Amino acid sequence: MxxxxxxxxxxxxxxxxxxxxxxxxxxxxxxxxxxxxxxxxxxxxxxxxxxxxxxxxxxxxxxxxxxxxxxxxxxxxxxxxxxxxxxxxxxxxxxxxxxxxxxxxxxxxxxxxxxxxxxxxxxxxxxxxxxxxxxxxxxxxxxxxxxxxxxxxxxxxxxxxxxxxxxxxxxxxxxxxxxxxxxxxxxxxxxxxxxxxxxxxxxxxxxxxxxxxxxxxxxxxxxxxxxxxxxxxxxxxxxxxxxxxxxxxxEAIIPRPQLNPSPYPADEADAAPTREVDAFALLEVEARQMLQCLLDWKPCIKPENADVGGRDAAIDVDESPHVKSESTCGVKRRRSGTMETRAASLARYKERKLRNGRIEIDLTDD
Structure with missing residues (x-):
């Protein structure tokens, strides 16, 4: 009225x-x-x-x-x-x-x-x-x-x-x-x-x-x-x-209804891009956590002069900054680069599962 x-x-x-x-x-x-x-x-x-x-x-x-x-x-x-x-x-x-x-x-x-x-x-x-x-x-x-x-x-x-x-x-x-x-x-x-x-x-x-x-x-x-x-x-x-x-x-007296309404509420429509960014950030955090788990894992490495009599010998990798491999050439290897680079280097090694459940990694270059 x-x-x-x-x-x-x-x-x-x-x-x-x-x-x-x-x-x-x-x-x-x-x-x-x-x-x-x-x-x-x-x-x-x-x-x-x-x-x-x-x-x-x-x-x-x-x-x-x-x-x-x-x-x-x-x-x-x-x-x-x-x-x-x-x-x-x-x-x-x-x-x-x-x-x-x-x-x-x-x-x-x-x-x-x-x-x-x-x-x-x-x-x-x-x-x-x-x-x-x-x-x-x-x-x-x-x-x-x-x-x-x-x-x-x-x-x-x-x-x-x-x-x-x-x-x-x-x-x-x-x-x-x-x-x-x-x-x-x-x-x-x-x-x-x-x-x-x-x-x-x-x-x-x-x-x-x-x-x-x-x-x-x-x-x-x-x-x-x-x-x-x-x-x-x-x-x-x-x-x-x-x-x-x-x-x-x-005449804009009343709003025309939207044919394809936004899935977000009207007061949260501006926050939609932020949610998308947060989702990508969450994936990045999960990826970094998985990468850290990979770097913290201690594999068993078989030296090149291992016993050829059939016994499976293995040693633990030292986690110190400098690692001396058991190769005959006596080359020193240094861990360098970011976590991503180190993970990429580990990914290039050859792995073989041993009978006792441990994993053998071959450090020799192809």
Missing amino acids: AIIPWLKGLEVTVKVDGQPATEYDPPEPERAPEKMQFHERDQSLSNGVPYVLKYIQAKPDAPFSFHAHRSTNFQYYGGHQIGITAEVDGREIPGLQIETHAANKLHQNNNTSLKSTGVLEGSSAGGWVKCPFRFSNLNIVEDGVPAKDTKEQILQATNLGHLRVYCYRLGQSVPNQQRSYHHTADPALKETSSMSEKALKGRALDCRVGLGEGVSDTGFSTYQTSWEDTGRRSLAVFEFRYRSLEGLYK
Whole structure:
């Protein structure tokens, strides 16, 4: 429901297909209220103008209606009641919906709801039908529109996609003694209108307001009322801009869902590369641990002048920095280089497993 924080006790809701429409805040502040006139009692320098704007989703061929709710903490001041009028796509809907218990002060201690669900057609003599509001598709034409029609459509497009509810402070109302009256709906609401793509100027509009099939209705009662403000200025304006689901995506009112969502939560998406690096670091640590185990292992080495009588002789390799091999040439061998280099040198030696489970390594060069 749309509310104005400093205007207590008054709220307006648009119901689509019988359910309150989900409301979305505009992406940027709206400047339209600067052009509207309001009663000086209902606006101030600190609070601003009594205006609120929300976006809602329009569903094709779905009926919708306006609902205003006045609670007991609403300040009437000198007036007796409130009234509302509705406007769709820049066209005012005839008829002022008012509270009918005008002079009854006890009525002001109760909650009141006003609604506008459609347009009445007919007469008091011949009967009435109500054509409900509904959303319909907008036929968009790319080319072939005369320049004159394009200019007219540009003016129409400025109000397309707008629903407004105007609230007024009223004085005392009395029943109207006039018995005969009639009304006809705006033909434009019944026609299947087309709009040139040029007239839309890139706006994400693909639907409009139309009227559904009329159903029998009892009509309405008329009252004579007075305006608390002689200038007939609004005490508040509630505006709703309707868009299709695709239109809400295009105008960035709601985020478009991702087709391939990230496997990481939204707050951890930036940490994904770090996790990858950590995984490689873990593999490097494991590799170094395995390399260290290889370097700490003490193999048994068979000297070149070993007993040829069939006995398997073996000696342990000294772990001191300098190792003197048992070869006949008396060459001293020094361990040098990094752990990786030393591991690579050990990997080039010839190994043979002995019968007693020990391993023989041949140090002779090929």
